[in-house]
Amino acid sequence: MSLVAREVTIRFGGVIAVERMALEVSPGEIVGLIGPNGAGKTTFINCVSGTYRPHTGTVRWLGDELLGLSPSTLLRKGVARTFQNVASLHDLTVLDIAKLGASARKDRQSGGHLLDFFRSDSALERELLEQILEPLELADVAHKPIQTLSYGRRKAVDLARALAAYPQLLLLDEPVAGLTSHEGMAMAGVVRNVRDRLGCAVIMVEHKMDVVMSTCDRIVVMAAGSKIFEGLPAEVQADPEVRRVYLGEP
Template identity: 35%
Template sequence: MLEVNGLSKQFGGLKALSDVSFSIRKGEIMSLIGPNGAGKTTCLNLVTGFFKPSAGSVRYCDYDITGLPPYAAAQRGLVRTFQKTNVLRGLTVFGNVLTDRYRHGERSLWRTFFAGGVQRERQLRDEAAALIETVGLGARMNTDADSLSCGELRLLEVAVALGAGPRLLILDEPAAGLNTHEADRLGDVLKGLVKEHVEAMLLVEHNMALVMAVSDHIVVLDFGRKIAAGTPLEVRTNPDVVTAYLGKPAA
């Protein structure tokens, strides 16, 4: 679904990303990991059009989307979340997801309500409720987003992203701030999504227990370069990865 070839980004004299390549197949969860400052979020910004690459290309579902604006990528089904939780705090859980379903729908809000769109309105509401159930927040459907725990906010953010109708869902540190139980719950939700709701997923995450539990394939960055790729077991035992995270042993 996604082919990243020789992707590079330079800010003045700083090389933030250098010649990074990887691909994601349908039905796969791929994780992009590395120490702080490794270039993970820069890579996501290049893939989703928030930055234009200095070199390289991005192909999504056989389309060259290199440098395509974020809204255009999202319209094609390439949808991402961000490190900072981004939900509408003044709305309920249901209101947040329903709002995103309106934005994804082919009708304007005016046509939905006033131009014979009663059936479509009912469909959108049913779809929003189903997405909320999918992420395990059914019991919190009518709760204000302000009242949710950190873990519940992360799940709501995933539901809102699903409301945009992604084919490839990109999540930037979805487990940030979660305890072990919340991260395990999130992992179960993510694995279920690839089976039922999205065609593939790209995950950037520091929680290694979550990464190892949900990933089919892992790519490791360090100082803007790809230093390893493979299955969770292959990456876990790769000496270059161990050195990148733990440093070189004392002589």
């Protein structure tokens, strides 16, 4: 396993947001992280991505401890994330945002990729357009400021930023929330293709069960800060406790 999180606990005042949480992901694997509102999914992602420092626990990536590293250091190590809520109040264009994401790659490029350092800006733009913006159906708005775009397209831009970093560990917090089902399925398809191409490990927090079931290799269910179940998509769907806690069945 490349990512091994154990015993992760974080409190806010009296609220235990995440309690002794454990999760593992291998390269090339997409793990779905599901659970009711307030279960601690975003807080757990915030711990892994360096936004929060948990009170206890370890999060090892390829053997190195991630806890205590800043989000920017983690990004340079290949840990990229998207956000549940996208704000986008600035007037950068879609292509600018993708280039910002791509700049995180520089520190990791060596050997065969060294030539990339000398590539022209237009070659980078072409690559981002073909590899990332086209599949996310953003090529036609590449030169538009993102604040002019719909919410669904801004979510896609946030994903484009993370993908442009060519991550080795990709943390997605509700990537298809607020999207139409066509947009959501297209986005899930892009995530699968990127996983196939880069062989990255992916944790996908998501409520939309059709996307979770069709995209994830394995699913971890959280409730009240802890893992309550883990299994294949079909096993999760069939588990009576998950159905009761998460799907609201009696």
